[in-house]
Amino acid sequence: xxxxxxxxxxxxxxxxxxxxxxxxxxxxxxxxxxxxxxxxxxxxxxxxxxxxxxxxxxxxxxxxxxxxxxxxxxxxxxxxxxxxxxxxxxxxxxxxxxxxxxxxxxxxxxxxxxxxxxxxxxxxxxxxxxxxxxxxxxxxxxxxxxxxxxxxxxxxxxxxxxxxxxxxxxxxxxxxxxxxxxxxxxxxxxxxxxxxxxxxxxxxxxxxxxxxxxxxxxxxxxxxxxxxxxx
Amino acid sequence: xxxxxxxxxxxxxxxxxxxxxxxxxxxxxxxxxxxxxxxxxxxxxxxxxxxxxxxxxxxxxxxxxxxxxxxxxxxxxxxxxxxxxxxxxxxxxxxxxxxxxxxxxxxxxxxxxxxxxxxxxxxxxxxxxxxxxxxxx
Numbered sequence: 001x002x003x004x005x006x007x008x009x010x011x012x013x014x015x016x017x018x019x020x021x022x023x024x025x026x027x028x029x030x031x032x033x034x035x036x037x038x039x040x041x042x043x044x045x046x047x048x049x050x051x052x053x054x055x056x057x058x059x060x061x062x063x064x065x066x067x068x069x070x071x072x073x074x075x076x077x078x079x080x081x082x083x084x085x086x087x088x089x090x091x092x093x094x095x096x097x098x099x100x101x102x103x104x105x106x107x108x109x110x111x112x113x114x115x116x117x118x119x120x121x122x123x124x125x126x127x128x129x130x131x132x133x134x135x136x137x138x139x140x141x142x143x144x145x146x147x148x149x150x151x152x153x154x155x156x157x158x159x160x161x162x163x164x165x166x167x168x169x170x171x172x173x174x175x176x177x178x179x180x181x182x183x184x185x186x187x188x189x190x191x192x193x194x195x196x197x198x199x200x201x202x203x204x205x206x207x208x209x210x211x212x213x214x215x216x217x218x219x220x221x222x223x224x225x226x227x228x229x230x231x
Numbered sequence: 232x233x234x235x236x237x238x239x240x241x242x243x244x245x246x247x248x249x250x251x252x253x254x255x256x257x258x259x260x261x262x263x264x265x266x267x268x269x270x271x272x273x274x275x276x277x278x279x280x281x282x283x284x285x286x287x288x289x290x291x292x293x294x295x296x297x298x299x300x301x302x303x304x305x306x307x308x309x310x311x312x313x314x315x316x317x318x319x320x321x322x323x324x325x326x327x328x329x330x331x332x333x334x335x336x337x338x339x340x341x342x343x344x345x346x347x348x349x350x351x352x353x354x355x356x357x358x359x360x361x362x363x364x365x366x367x368x
Contacts, residue, residue, distance in 0.1 A: 056328055060335035067339040071346035096284055103280060107273045110316055114265030211316040215309050222305035226287040227298055 048201055055205040059212045062175075066216050069168040073224065079160035086161060086228035089154055091145065095225045098141050099217065102176075105134035106214040113207050119195055124203075125187060131210065132183045135176055142173045165224065172220055175213050182206055272315025279308040 044050065077086060112127030146166070149155075156166040186199075186206055193199050283304045286297060313319045319328055 053327060053331075057331055060331055063335060064338050064342065067342045071343045074343065074347050075350040092284070092288065099280060099284075103273070103276055106276075106312070106316060107269055110269040110272070111266060114262045114269065117265060118262035120262075208317060211312060214316075215312050218305050218308050218312070222283060222301050226283060226301050229287055230297060 048197070048204075051201045052204055052208070055208055059208055063212065063216065066168075066171065066219070069164065069171055070219060070223065073161075073164040073168050076160040076164045077228075081159035081161075083159040083162060084154055086165065086224070087230070089149060089162075089165070090225045090228045092225065092229055094141055094145060095221055098138050099221050101134045101138045101141070102214055102217050105131045105138070106211055108134065109207055109210045113203065116195065116200060116203050121190060121194065124190055128183060128187055128190075132180055132187075135180045135183070135210075139173055139176055139180065142169065146170070168224065169220060172213065172216055175216075179206075179209055179213060182209070268315055268318075272311055275311040275315070276308055279304050279311065283308075 108127045108130040112124050112131060115123035115127055154162060156163045183206065186202060189199050189202065283301055286292070286300055286304070292300065313332075319325060319332065
């Protein structure tokens, strides 16, 4: 230890104030590596970190998949082939309700995770149930929209724009549906198995998935619906 | 002398002893911290979403600027979700997550902007359909 002339405690407080995140003081340097962090020669990181990070990579790849559908929609937006234009098929009030449902479900999902952290099974289940209910409302509204459009003869094969529209919105709806199935299995697992480490890992991953779907929906309601309603 | 300097955790008060964090997973906090975080995130999201929907149906600002404003609001809201719901921070414990996010954003940007750019260029340079028919005869 270098001697700076100050008592050790004063010196320590100074260091924390100047460098609260300890940048440059991580375990990579001459200090001892920390076990379980995946640093140095301490072996692999802990399971929780690997699971969360791996799922984060999956989510980013899923967002890349969505970006292809967004790109297709952006390119084909004007390719109506004599069919209806995007401004003729958007229904803003319904989209507003869908957005509200999904945003609130993201919120209750996070509350369920707060309850998980507090190890409260009852509240975890209650908030997960509300999340699932709001997700169901979203999916049903989207189905209703597709059925109404189909009744007006507006189907994916009419034009390139409609193909990309149904592809993008439908892919997101499919994700929400599958997320709902996952949520149902999580309800059962929490009930039967309780908060074992692997169950908590799955709850972390489910939270990430649900929030990522909300992020994708922000892109959809802005680029497809709100920008579509302008023209 | 003490060995305080060599102890990596003693003073921080900022990081827990886990050193590295997965997204959606912050240092262990009381449930109140998570609820407060969720409330702030929801508050920001509501403001930004309502602003988007109001802006789309109004003529409060210069009309050609509306698409840009909507996209800015959407990006802001994605940022709010990342910070308050997915717990992406700028702390050193999040370096891996941030790097992965940066790479993902780069790929998304390349795909979307590249597609729009190339296809716009292609359609600009394409011969009008009628003329093409003539040539094929």
